[in-house]
Amino acid sequence: MFEKNEVITLLITVGIGIFFWSNRKSIIHLHACKLLILSFLLYLARTCFTVLEGYLWPNTLNLLEHLSILLFSIVFLLWCWQIGYRKEKKQ
Amino acid sequence: MNIILLLTLISLFFVFLSTGIVLLWKYQRYLSADIFFILLGILGLFLFDHICNIFEWSGMKSEMDMYGDFFQILQPMFLGILVYALLQHRLRRQILISEAKYRLLVENQNDLVIKLDPDGHLLFVSPSYTRLFGSTEKELLGQSFLPVVHKDDQEMTRKEIEKLSRPPYACQFRQRAHTKFGWRHLAWAYRAIFNESGKIHSIVGTGRDITDQAQAEEERTALLSKLETKNKELQSLLYISSHDLQSPLVNIRGFSGELKNTCEQLKDMLSNAAPDPDKKKIAPLLDEIDQALYFIDTGAEKMQDLIDGILKLSRIGSVELTIQPINMKAMIHSITETLHFQIQQSGTEVVIEELPECNTDLYQISQVFSNLIENALKFLDPARPGQIRITGHKKDGQCEYHITDNGIGIKPEHQSKIFEIFHRLNPEGSVKGLGLGLSIVLRILDKLDGSIRLLSEPGKGSTFIVTLPAAPKEVAS
Numbered sequence: 001m002f003e004k005n006e007v008i009t010l011l012i013t014v015g016i017g018i019f020f021w022s023n024r025k026s027i028i029h030l031h032a033c034k035l036l037i038l039s040f041l042l043y044l045a046r047t048c049f050t051v052l053e054g055y056l057w058p059n060t061l062n063l064l065e066h067l068s069i070l071l072f073s074i075v076f077l078l079w080c081w082q083i084g085y086r087k088e089k090k091q
Numbered sequence: 092m093n094i095i096l097l098l099t100l101i102s103l104f105f106v107f108l109s110t111g112i113v114l115l116w117k118y119q120r121y122l123s124a125d126i127f128f129i130l131l132g133i134l135g136l137f138l139f140d141h142i143c144n145i146f147e148w149s150g151m152k153s154e155m156d157m158y159g160d161f162f163q164i165l166q167p168m169f170l171g172i173l174v175y176a177l178l179q180h181r182l183r184r185q186i187l188i189s190e191a192k193y194r195l196l197v198e199n200q201n202d203l204v205i206k207l208d209p210d211g212h213l214l215f216v217s218p219s220y221t222r223l224f225g226s227t228e229k230e231l232l233g234q235s236f237l238p239v240v241h242k243d244d245q246e247m248t249r250k251e252i253e254k255l256s257r258p259p260y261a262c263q264f265r266q267r268a269h270t271k272f273g274w275r276h277l278a279w280a281y282r283a284i285f286n287e288s289g290k291i292h293s294i295v296g297t298g299r300d301i302t303d304q305a306q307a308e309e310e311r312t313a314l315l316s317k318l319e320t321k322n323k324e325l326q327s328l329l330y331i332s333s334h335d336l337q338s339p340l341v342n343i344r345g346f347s348g349e350l351k352n353t354c355e356q357l358k359d360m361l362s363n364a365a366p367d368p369d370k371k372k373i374a375p376l377l378d379e380i381d382q383a384l385y386f387i388d389t390g391a392e393k394m395q396d397l398i399d400g401i402l403k404l405s406r407i408g409s410v411e412l413t414i415q416p417i418n419m420k421a422m423i424h425s426i427t428e429t430l431h432f433q434i435q436q437s438g439t440e441v442v443i444e445e446l447p448e449c450n451t452d453l454y455q456i457s458q459v460f461s462n463l464i465e466n467a468l469k470f471l472d473p474a475r476p477g478q479i480r481i482t483g484h485k486k487d488g489q490c491e492y493h494i495t496d497n498g499i500g501i502k503p504e505h506q507s508k509i510f511e512i513f514h515r516l517n518p519e520g521s522v523k524g525l526g527l528g529l530s531i532v533l534r535i536l537d538k539l540d541g542s543i544r545l546l547s548e549p550g551k552g553s554t555f556i557v558t559l560p561a562a563p564k565e566v567a568s
Binding site for chain 2: 003005006008009012013015016019020023026027029030036040043047066069070073074076077080081083084085
């Protein structure tokens, strides 16, 4: 069974994904954009796994969901560190 | 097992997010306020979400669960907002950099930069403009620039601005304007800026203070006109004086001829007369008169030649030119035909190679080449058979012709003097002439926008290099 909030989250994430795609020319100029995009993809995967775990292999997908959110947090933190570190170096 | 693994992941996650918040806190001074708070929001949402999860897995029912669902929805929204804020931030930064760059350019240049509305009111003035007119930006903006323009230039300025509505939508003009430093000459270049509906939205002008240049130009024009007048005076003086000198010279030559005839008659009379003691005394006197008359005649003849030369030289300046493409090879062939006798007599070989066509006056350039070939024939080395070679090629839009001979050559100390008027290399030598040929060549080439230079080695020969403007296109031979 799926939960409403999970589906809404998935829909919003897909919407944000479309926003990413339509602004890809500008996004690629952002600093450490690869980390940012990767973190978003991991987040998208997490929302997909969250919805899918209601139908298929609940344990496996649940594990994948948590793994992807963990990876997301690592990548996102790396990105945070990159932008701050770069600016500190510039100073 | 799964629960242990999940709890480990959650703990790790908690550690990462906490580290993230600390990291952000550390770097916050390098991030703009909006991005810092969005990042903080994202990390906070994740922390809260997972604290809820921990409660859920541990079997603790919490009031936070319902907020957890809500915060889950907020997470992607915050991510989107973050990216949007980053893009906006980048755009703002780019605009600021670009503005700073252009401001730096406009504020630090000496040229004047203005922006006008279609009615001629100032919308923007550069600091250089305010400095020149001694007013502040506030005082100038919204005002028309015309009142500072000289009364005589206002109509012209209006007409030039009217031109902006027609292609090429740009104009250039000069005007005098009353500035802080008095009346100054300004050179302006205006360009119309159009709005989306195709109407003139504004006019951008760049100007430069050219007062010094304008003054120098005025001085130069005055000097040139003075020089031209003086030149004309000198030319007419030369012409008139040489022309007027001819009349007394004709008298001298005519009466000396008469005197010579009278002397002859006297000699005849004396030879037929009876012997007289005085006859012996008169005879040598008549011989002396005869000799004196010879010198007068020779001198007068030379003077006649010189006056003819000066007249010829002075006429070059006033000759009307007909500039046209000239087939140089055909022209030089016709010169060698007229000099056929001299060439044959001296046993000289004349070689004319392919020559490029130049744009010049046929009569004048024939005179130049005729003089140069005649000179080459005059100064051949008797020790070897003469050879004259005429070659040519195009170089940087100009035609270069080489007239090379294997004659006696010219010593380096004489090379700079040979183009001087009446200068002769060996006045006592067998070669006759007035020393005018090369002066005429130089004068003609100067008039034809050409030039001449000499390469010579005594005993080996000389090469005269004549440069003339090339023909715009090849003419049919």
